[in-house]
Amino acid sequence: MDGTPLVELQHINVAFGGVHAVQNVTVDLRPGEVVGLVGGNGAGKTTLIRCLSGAHPADSGQILIDGKPVSIANPRDAKALGIETIYQTLALAENIDASANVFLGRELTSRFGDLDDAAMESATRQVMGRLNPNFKNFKTAVVSLSGGQRQAIAIGRAVHFNARILIMDEPTAALGPAETAQVRDLIKQLKSEGIGIFLISHDIHDVFDLADRISVMLHGRLVGTVNKADVTTDEVLAMIIMGKMPQEVTQHDLAELHG
Amino acid sequence: MTNVADAPPVQGQMQPPPRLSLSGLIAQTEVDLRLFGMLVALAVILLVFDIISGGQMISPTNMVTLSVQATGIAIIATGMVLVIVSRNIDLSVGSLVGFVAMSYALLMTDWFPNILHLPPDFPLTWAIAVGIGIGIGAGFGAVQGFIIAYVGVPSFIVTLGGLLTIRGLVWYLSQGAAVSGLDPTFQLIGGGAAGSMGATLTWGVGVVGCLAIVWFLFTARRQRRRFAFPVRPMWAEAVIGLVGCLAILGLAAFANANYWPKGLADQYAAANGIAVPAGGLQISTGFPYPIMILIGVTLVMSWIAKRRRFGRYVYAYGGNPDAALLGGINTRWTIMKTYIVMGILCAIAAAIAAARLNGSTLDVGQSYELYVIAAAVVGGTSFAGGTGSIAGAVVGAFVMQSIAYGLSFNGVNSPGQNVVAGIVLILAVGFDAWNRRRSRS
Structure with missing residues (x-):
């Protein structure tokens, strides 16, 4: 793996009042790569990634895209750079329908600036046909859809707009086994298209199945980044729980982990 | 749109089979x-209130x-x-x-x-x-x-x-x-x-309203056809168009059945040299x-x-x-x-x-x-x-x-x-x- 990384987050700091949610964290992502971002609750994964998606700008630090420094002050900036985000909360307006959500903030319009609902519905039908062929409720408000269907809409929104960089925050948390498998296939497919993916997940097996590298965070700091091929799940668990890199872990630690 | 280019185009979903219950028929008209x-x-x-007031x-x-x-x-x-x-x-x-x-x-x-x-x-x-x-x-x-x-x-x-x-x-x-x-x-x-507006313009507005309804239904249908989406059954379109047009023309007729007050009508007649017929001059107000x-x-x-x-x-x-x-x-x-x-x-x-x-x-x-x-x-x-x-x-x-x-x-x-x-x-x-x-x- 060489060449310029697609994304570099360098020395990122975010504080809420006196709480340092993210401290001096540096991670990167290459084209066609999946980087798993793992850590316990409150480790700062989501906060870190919100800097990249424009939801909450960093207090300090630098973001580079294709090696060039960029400024991401809001979600529009991020989207203009080809960064799409699937939030853990899904960020759907539940009172409007699927295509209105997919195109929220980026509506297709006619020459006179009127919303082109038919064109948006058509594009949504295409993207949903790929993600969830059973999805049929294009005219109903999202509020009456199932968790899996909502997830599909949130993913469809990210996928439709030619993302170069995809951030997935717990994309399978609300899904059943069949839908989870679909999402895994999708991630593999997007990866093969050269898209870089940050995958945040609680599920260590998900991460091991999909990620090329794994960055571990604990208490707002980066414990380290490892190649998946070089580590075992136990070693990653030790990083998550104890904040120790694989070479620092002792037999005693491992015993405690399983104790 | 490279991400979706390889996806097969999705055809419009099947229309629900016609149901012959009243609620089914109403549902097919997609009325709010x-x-x-x-x-x-x-x-x-x-x-x-009309009944209470004796009509x-x-x-x-x-x-x-x-x-x-x-x-x-x-x-x-x-x-x-x-x-x-x-x-x-x-x-x-x-x-x-x-x-x-x-x-x-x-x-x-x-x-x-x-x-x-x-x-x-x-x-x-x-x-x-x-x-x-x-x-x-x-x-x-x-x-x-x-x-x-x-x-x-x-x-x-x-x-x-x-x-x-x-x-x-x-x-x-x-x-x-x-x-x-x-x-x-x-x-x-x-x-x-x-x-x-007076009678003539009021009828004009009524006719324009009817044309607008028909045009609106037509373009909405064409727009959905363009993307092969399901459309309302034809009878439902006809019912909506007919009810809408009748409502508009009915309102126009109703407004035209409202006449100028007698005093004003008499003044108008005198000013324009119109002979007042028996029972008073009836000028429609319209909308x-x-x-x-x-x-x-x-x-x-x-x-x-x-x-x-x-x-x-x-x-x-x-x-x-x-x-x-x-x-x-x-x-x-x-x-x-x-x-x-x-x-x-x-x-x-x-x-x-x-x-x-x-x-x-x-x-x-x-x-x-x-x-x-x-x-x-x-x-x-x-x-x-x-x-x-x-x-x-x-x-x-x-x-x-x-x-x-x-x-x-x-x-x-x-x-x-x-x-x-x-x-x-x-x-x-x-x-x-x-x-x-x-x-x-």
Whole structure:
């Protein structure tokens, strides 16, 4: 793996009042790569990634895209750079329908600036046909859809707009086994298209199945980044729980982990 | 779109098999059932009052009067929908109507002739006055909207302050005096015999309305065909088109069955040398201008709410402010714009109020805010945000006005009308809450 990384987050700091949610964290992502971002609750994964998606700008630090420094002050900036985000909360307006959500903030319009609902519905039908062929409720408000269907809409929104960089925050948390498998296939497919993916997940097996590298965070700091091929799940668990890199872990630690 | 280029195009879903139950047939017409239900309720209310009054109330004259009385509230209610949908409130509308109405009166009686020295025959003074009034309304709306959206003061507080402040400013405008004697053309905005379109134009409006319905149905169908989406069965399109056209032509006929008052008709006959036939000269009023203004406002506001980005953002923000923000929407500007729209609508309503009065007093628009909010809520707008329709609010305004008119027609005094109006408001919201809980479980 060489060449310029697609994304570099360098020395990122975010504080809420006196709480340092993210401290001096540096991670990167290459084209066609999946980087798993793992850590316990409150480790700062989501906060870190919100800097990249424009939801909450960093207090300090630098973001580079294709090696060039960029400024991401809001979600529009991020989207203009080809960064799409699937939030853990899904960020759907539940009172409007699927295509209105997919195109929220980026509506297709006619020459006179009127919303082109038919064109948006058509594009949504295409993207949903790929993600969830059973999805049929294009005219109903999202509020009456199932968790899996909502997830599909949130993913469809990210996928439709030619993302170069995809951030997935717990994309399978609300899904059943069949839908989870679909999402895994999708991630593999997007990866093969050269898209870089940050995958945040609680599920260590998900991460091991999909990620090329794994960055571990604990208490707002980066414990380290490892190649998946070089580590075992136990070693990653030790990083998550104890904040120790694989070479620092002792037999005693491992015993405690399983104790 | 490289990501989706390899995906097979998805064909339109199968149409549901035709069902022969009544509910199945209604479902296939895709009619807004809620709005339909409210229209039925409105008809029932009118019929009940008509029966109580011994068949006296439902006459062309009474219905035209009732409609004109409802226009001000209905016009502002269309804007209140956007404000409430985006989780805010506007309590200042009544005071703003008062301020702009007084501005119209002073512009035409004092400022134009005495300050700007415009000659009495200066063209289009009425239009210039309306333009200035709309500017004033938009300005007040912009200031309140800015404080709410950018400074972050709750809308309840800002507009409560606006209610007090702006009503106080009305006094300073005229030093407490009532002002009257407006431009004769401006007075036509208020309706009445002269401020109506007459029979021919009213039929013309009816025909244009029918053509618009047919064109609208046709383009909507073609648009869905273009993408191979399921379309309504042809019979449903025909029923909707037919019912819509009959309703419009029926209203035109009804309005044309309203005639000029005898005194005015006799004056007109004498002035134009027309022989008065036995039983008096019958001149149809047709649609009054304020009704035409209301129809125009309703169409434009529905278009803004459903077909424009701004409307989409208002609803998205109401449904989930966070999602709107993460979608890259400029939510602050969106909120500020709802208040600017509100100010413009207040200025339009103020023009109708001032024209009807042929002037303005200190209390024009007093307690409008309560009736406007009631109209929006009775019309299905939810304080939880995200739901509400423009057409619903207009029907809501007519429901409230029909109740007030019906009670007054049957001899109930104004305190009694307030008692009933308050109870109806609570019942409407209670019904809505009950309906929501039922549909969720």
